[in-house]
Amino acid sequence: EVVLTQSPGTLSLSPGERATLSCRASQSVSSSYLAWYQQRPGQAPRLLIYGASIRATGIPDRFSASGSGTDFTLTISRLEPEDFAVYYCQHLGDSPPWTFGQGTKVEV
Amino acid sequence: EVELVESGGGLVQPGGSLRLSCAASGFSVSSHYMSWVRQAPGKGLEWVSLINSAGQTGHADSVKGRFTISRDNSENTLYLQMNSLRIEDTAVYYCARSSGGNPRERHLQRWGQGTLVTVSS
Numbered sequence: 001e002v003v004l005t006q007s008p009g010t011l012s013l014s015p016g017e018r019a020t021l022s023c024r025a026s027q028s029v030s031s032s033y034l035a036w037y038q039q040r041p042g043q044a045p046r047l048l049i050y051g052a053s054i055r056a057t058g059i060p061d062r063f064s065a066s067g068s069g070t071d072f073t074l075t076i077s078r079l080e081p082e083d084f085a086v087y088y089c090q091h092l093g094d095s096p097p098w099t100f101g102q103g104t105k106v107e108v
Numbered sequence: 109e110v111e112l113v114e115s116g117g118g119l120v121q122p123g124g125s126l127r128l129s130c131a132a133s134g135f136s137v138s139s140h141y142m143s144w145v146r147q148a149p150g151k152g153l154e155w156v157s158l159i160n161s162a163g164q165t166g167h168a169d170s171v172k173g174r175f176t177i178s179r180d181n182s183e184n185t186l187y188l189q190m191n192s193l194r195i196e197d198t199a200v201y202y203c204a205r206s207s208g209g210n211p212r213e214r215h216l217q218r219w220g221q222g223t224l225v226t227v228s229s
Contacts, residue, residue, distance in 0.1 A: 035215040037153075044202055044222060045145075045153060050215035088153050092206075092214035096158060096166030098143070103152040 002026055002091045006101035013106065019076040021104045023089035028069045033092045036065055036074050039103075040085045048087075049074065076106070084108055110134035110218050112203045117223030124193050124227070130186040130203030130220055138181045141206035141214050144188045146199035147222075156201070157188060161209035171197075193227045200224050 003026040013019055023034075031052035037045040047056040049065040052072055062077040076083055089101040116128040128144070144156040157167045157177035165177050176189040186203055200222040207213035 032212050033214060037216070039153070044219040045216070046219070047215060047217050050207070050217075051212070056215075056217065086152075090153075090155070090216070092216075094211065096155075097168045098155045098158065098214070100145075100153045100155060 001097060002029055002093060002099055004089050004091055004099055004101035006087075006089060006104045008104060009102070010105045010107060012108070013079055014108065015079050015081055017079050019074075019079055019083070019106055021074040021076075021087055021106075023067070023072040023074070023101050025070045025072070025091060029091050029093060031068050031072075034067070034072055035090045035092060037088045037090065038083075038085050039088065040082070045088065079106070110205070112205060112218060112220035114201065114203050114220045114223040117201065117225045119226045119228065120193055121229050122193060122195055122227055125189070125191045126193065126225060128188040128190065128201055128203075128223060128225070130188075132184050132186065132203075132205070135205070136181070137179045137184055137186055137205075139209050141209060142177075142179065142186045143204045143206070143216060144177060144186075145202045145204055145216070145219075146197075146225075147202070148196070148199040151199075154199070159186070190225070193225075195227050198225060198227045 034052040036049040039045040092098045143158045174192045202222045203220040204216040205218040207217040
């Protein structure tokens with residue numbers, strides 16, 4: 001089972017600042033099966049990134065992601081008020097479980 | 109338009125059973141990976157179960173042997189049968205659709221709004 005560890009647990013930033021979130025896998029995984037989600041309070045999660053670096057439909061280009069092997073990064077170039085939320089990475093490999101990281105909260 | 113609507117949540121005693129439903133519209137549940145994901149109060153996301161386009165299923169170790177995922181293609185509905193419920197199963201349960209039915213399309217593209225399951229005596 002792949003374990004995903006996200007850091008930091010909480011990121012305290014201001015609107016306009018840059019956010020860098022990390023997701024580290026316990027073993028090397030295929031980039032094709034690494035996704036990122038955003039969850040705002042009281043809402044269902046929303047797909048942001050799939051294939052480690054491909055923005056989902058409708059996602060603003062201030063969101064970018066990269067990585068391979070065991071280390072993956074989500075970057076928000078300039079935080080907008082609606083970006084303050086919790087972010088999760090997920091590995092969707094050939095064998096379940098499709099684990100999530102524990103999440104990173106981006107707060108003001 | 110793609111829509112997922114969960115139902116069936118509620119209050120149940122420990123050891124009890126519940127069946128969750130996820131009514132899909134705008135696509136066929138049989139042509140996509142479909143998953144259940146849960147979120148305990150104040151906690152992170154936990155993947156629970158999946159069913160692929162071939163009907164193969166997978167479950168998290170925490171629910172294996174107690175929960176069963178299935179689908180009814182004629183009703184275009186996904187189900188989660190939950191037996192031997194425990195207090196720690198208390199969570200909002202989300203139904204989610206993958207982008208497609210191929211391995212590179214597994215990412216959870218669409219989510220329902222969730223249904224709350226509370227296990228308490």
